[in-house]
Amino acid sequence: MSWKVHKFGGSTLFDAHCIELLANRFSPNKNEPAMIVVSALKGVTNLLQELIDLAELNKESFLTYKAIRDKHIEVIRTCLGSDQVASFLSQLDNDLNTIRALLSTVKEIKRIPSHNLDKILGFGEIWSATLITEYFRSVIPANDVMYVDARDFLVTQKTEMGVMPLWDESAKLLEHKLLDTSCSIYIATGFIAKNKSGIQCTLGRNGSDYSASILALLLDADELTFWKDVDGVLSADPRIVPEAKIIQELSYNEAMELSYFGAQILHPKTMMPAITKSIPIRIRNLFNGDYKGTVIKATSRNDQLIIKGVTGIDKIALITLSGA
Numbered sequence: 469m470s471w472k473v474h475k476f477g478g479s480t481l482f483d484a485h486c487i488e489l490l491a492n493r494f495s496p497n498k499n500e501p502a503m504i505v506v507s508a509l510k511g512v513t514n515l516l517q518e519l520i521d522l523a524e525l526n527k528e529s530f531l532t533y534k535a536i537r538d539k540h541i542e543v544i545r546t547c548l549g550s551d552q553v554a555s556f557l558s559q560l561d562n563d564l565n566t567i568r569a570l571l572s573t574v575k576e577i578k579r580i581p582s583h584n585l586d587k588i589l590g591f592g593e594i595w596s597a598t599l600i601t602e603y604f605r606s607v608i609p610a611n612d613v614m615y616v617d618a619r620d621f622l623v624t625q626k627t628e629m630g631v632m633p634l635w636d637e638s639a640k641l642l643e644h645k646l647l648d649t650s651c652s653i654y655i656a657t658g659f660i661a662k663n664k665s666g667i668q669c670t671l672g673r674n675g676s677d678y679s680a681s682i683l684a685l686l687l688d689a690d691e692l693t694f695w696k697d698v699d700g701v702l703s704a705d706p707r708i709v710p711e712a713k714i715i716q717e718l719s720y721n722e723a724m725e726l727s728y729f730g731a732q733i734l735h736p737k738t739m740m741p742a743i744t745k746s747i748p749i750r751i752r753n754l755f756n757g758d759y760k761g762t763v764i765k766a767t768s769r770n771d772q773l774i775i776k777g778v779t780g781i782d783k784i785a786l787i788t789l790s791g792a
């Protein structure tokens with residue numbers, strides 16, 4: 469089977485129109501299943517963090533709860549049917565009550581335990597993946613779409629390099645999870661995972677890109693596409709160099725060099741799983757869907773002939789280490 473993995477970040481998920489654009493990119497094809505990894509709706513993880521911060525300061529958080537609820541309601545009212553809206557809202561309200569309960573103890577202990585923090589921050593991805601799954605079920609045959617909760621297969625541990633997957637365990641669990649399914653569209657939660665004891669954790673802020681790359685490796689995907697709100701990787705920071713252009717092809721090394729030295733592409737750690745299996749990485753714009761964006765792969769055209777991009781980092785001391 470030839471898997472394609474797609475990642476949609478918060479910057480591409482802010483209203484019902486975005487969800488429709490996303491779904492329009494896919495048509496069911498069982499020989500080419502799509503694993504679609506999603507972030508929380510834009511701003512939701514920050515709002516969840518705000519709930520935690522307010523609780524630690526013992527401050528009123530009514531408006532923040534309301535903002536989270538309103539953001540989701542605005543999207544689902546436009547893109548889901550009334551039964552789906554009702555069931556989503558009941559899940560959302562349940563989860564918001566769980567968050568209230570988790571935060572109610574903070575008053576006494578002043579600081580939230582890290583597993584509770586991870587539990588709370590991870591709700592955004594569960595909500596967005598749920599509502600996107602429901603939307604797909606309303607536009608293609610429902611049994612062709614599967615919701616994939618990353619906590620069912622992605623086992624991680626904390627290392628000096630940050631949170632890292634336990635590859636063998638995760639691969640076995642994912643294989644088992646997908647064993648009896650033959651859907652063409654899979655919607656997976658980015659960012660969240662579990663540890664060896666089965667307790668929910670996260671891959672760290674902005675970790676959904678890493679989730680997608682991990683899935684690309686686990687599925688031995690043909691391609692990994694990051695959908696963003698920009699056309700691809702630029703040759704320079706357009707705020708400083710207005711004539712910066714989209715770079716059409718980069719090698720893995722070039723992309724890593726650019727990102728080590730300040731370009732906002734993908735975190736080098738994020739690219740590693742895909743690089744391990746030589747999976748081409750594409751960066752494309754959901755809002756300019758015909759444009760093919762930037763492709764990052766093992767070798768690129770004109771590898772040694774031209775300067776691909778220029779980056780700069782302000783006001784830092786830099787130590788260069790080589791290796792992955």
Ligand code: ASP
Pocket residue numbers: 477478507508513514592658659672673674675676677
């Ligand atoms: N939603 C999480 C965050 O905002 C993860 C992600 O978007 O990559 O950090």
Ligand code: MG
Pocket residue numbers: 477478479507674676
């Ligand atoms: Mg993000």
